[in-house]
Amino acid sequence: MENKLMLMIPGPTPVPEAALLALAKHPIGHRTGEFSSMMGEVTENLKWLHQTTNDVLMLNVSGTGAVEAGIINFLSPGDRILVGNNGKFGERWVEVGEAFGLNVEVVTAEWGKPLDPSKFGEILAADSKKEIKAVVITHSETSTGVINDLAAINSHVKAHGEALIIVDAVTSLGAYNVAVDELGLDIVASGSQKGYMIPPGLGFVSVSAKAWEAYKTAKLPKFYLDLGKYRKSTAKNTTPFTPPVNLIVALHTTLGMMKREGLESIFARHERQKNATRAAMKALNLPLFAPDEWASPAITAVSVPGMEADKIRSLMKKRFDIALAGGQDHLTNKIFRIGHLGFVSDRDILSCVSALEVVLGELGYENFIPGAGVAAAVKVFTTI
Numbered sequence: 001m002e003n004k005l006m007l008m009i010p011g012p013t014p015v016p017e018a019a020l021l022a023l024a025k026h027p028i029g030h031r032t033g034e035f036s037s038m039m040g041e042v043t044e045n046l047k048w049l050h051q052t053t054n055d056v057l058m059l060n061v062s063g064t065g066a067v068e069a070g071i072i073n074f075l076s077p078g079d080r081i082l083v084g085n086n087g088k089f090g091e092r093w094v095e096v097g098e099a100f101g102l103n104v105e106v107v108t109a110e111w112g113k114p115l116d117p118s119k120f121g122e123i124l125a126a127d128s129k130k131e132i133k134a135v136v137i138t139h140s141e142t143s144t145g146v147i148n149d150l151a152a153i154n155s156h157v158k159a160h161g162e163a164l165i166i167v168d169a170v171t172s173l174g175a176y177n178v179a180v181d182e183l184g185l186d187i188v189a190s191g192s193q194k195g196y197m198i199p200p201g202l203g204f205v206s207v208s209a210k211a212w213e214a215y216k217t218a219k220l221p222k223f224y225l226d227l228g229k230y231r232k233s234t235a236k237n238t239t240p241f242t243p244p245v246n247l248i249v250a251l252h253t254t255l256g257m258m259k260r261e262g263l264e265s266i267f268a269r270h271e272r273q274k275n276a277t278r279a280a281m282k283a284l285n286l287p288l289f290a291p292d293e294w295a296s297p298a299i300t301a302v303s304v305p306g307m308e309a310d311k312i313r314s315l316m317k318k319r320f321d322i323a324l325a326g327g328q329d330h331l332t333n334k335i336f337r338i339g340h341l342g343f344v345s346d347r348d349i350l351s352c353v354s355a356l357e358v359v360l361g362e363l364g365y366e367n368f369i370p371g372a373g374v375a376a377a378v379k380v381f382t383t384i
């Protein structure tokens with residue numbers, strides 16, 4: 001059947017019809033009053049979503065560009081930084097730091113395990129000369145479905161006093177409580193195709209006053225991603241360069257939807273869907289890749305012993321038009337990942353789990369009682 005695709009991947013995520021319709025409109029000029037008033041509302045709502053009074057800046061980049069901007073605007077060549085690496089994205093921030101000639105020290109954990117906050121504590125406590133200028137953390141590590149203990153790592157950064165905390169919140173913002181001001185997060189980066197419920201193309205960076213102090217002396221080269229330019233423009237409800245105006249109109253729509261749903265409800269919905277998905281996978285006797293205590297609310301990674309994950313994915317696509325994500329690097333064909341981020345309802349989880357049961361059966365997997373996964377999800381969703 002045509003036009004029935006269901007995206008259950010961790011980005012791009014599904015887009016609500018109101019946002020699709022907004023995207024279909026004629027572009028408007030970005031130096032007009034109409035655009036400025038929209039930009040003003042979008043900026044206010046971005047601050048609401050980030051729970052901050054800090055600047056929240058919008059760039060024409062994917063999530064990687066937002067994190068890169070968050071790194072290069074506040075550091076100088078040779079600066080020592082600590083980067084957490086327990087998956088594909090953590091690995092990427094190590095590469096970005098190295099590409100820009102930073103002195104990168106890496107704190108690793110095995111893929112599928114959370115970073116150990118005490119390792120950050122030890123290294124930061126030993127840095128009496130305050131040489132460490134930044135700590136870079138991937139909050140929700142999308143490649144493995146692990147959420148890292150941002151609050152604990154951040155408390156070590158705060159005890160250090162000098163280093164900035166730079167957070168890749170690409171799959172946690174809009175799914176999990178990322179309280180920017182309460183935690184004192186200096187730089188928080190995210191991307192439009194994840195929790196924001198619009199297509200790819202916009203990146204967001206929130207910047208604290210402390211980070212702006214570091215900006216004044218930071219010497220890494222920058223031009224298009226110079227956040228100072230965006231700060232000046234945003235204060236005047238405009239943008240330094242031509243923005244993807246249609247995406248911003250769509251964002252205006254989805255931020256309105258998010259405000260009506262409310263942060264608490266949004267976080268509770270992601271938590272509930274994570275719990276239902278995990279309960280279903282356990283009932284199907286499929287091992288979960290991330291531990292219960294450190295499972296991302298946005299994405300569930302599932303191991304498939306004795307089976308090929310990519311066969312499951314391609315049959316899910318062919319039979320049910322449901323797109324699941326695969327494993328990356330050494331996890332290729334070993335895991336599949338179910339995205340439950342953004343515009344995803346409980347109904348989508350039930351559809352996905354029941355379709356998966358059909359697919360597992362058709363592939364000859366016998367280690368489950370048909371209906372067991374759905375029953376487990378139903379139990380999570382049944383509130384009385």
Ligand SMILES: *Cc1c(COP(=O)(O)O)cnc(C)c1O
Nearest residue numbers: 062063064089140142170171191
């Ligand atoms: C999607 C994602 C990004 C950004 O990836 P892009 O392809 O550049 O948008 C960064 N970090 C995490 C954790 C992600 O899930």
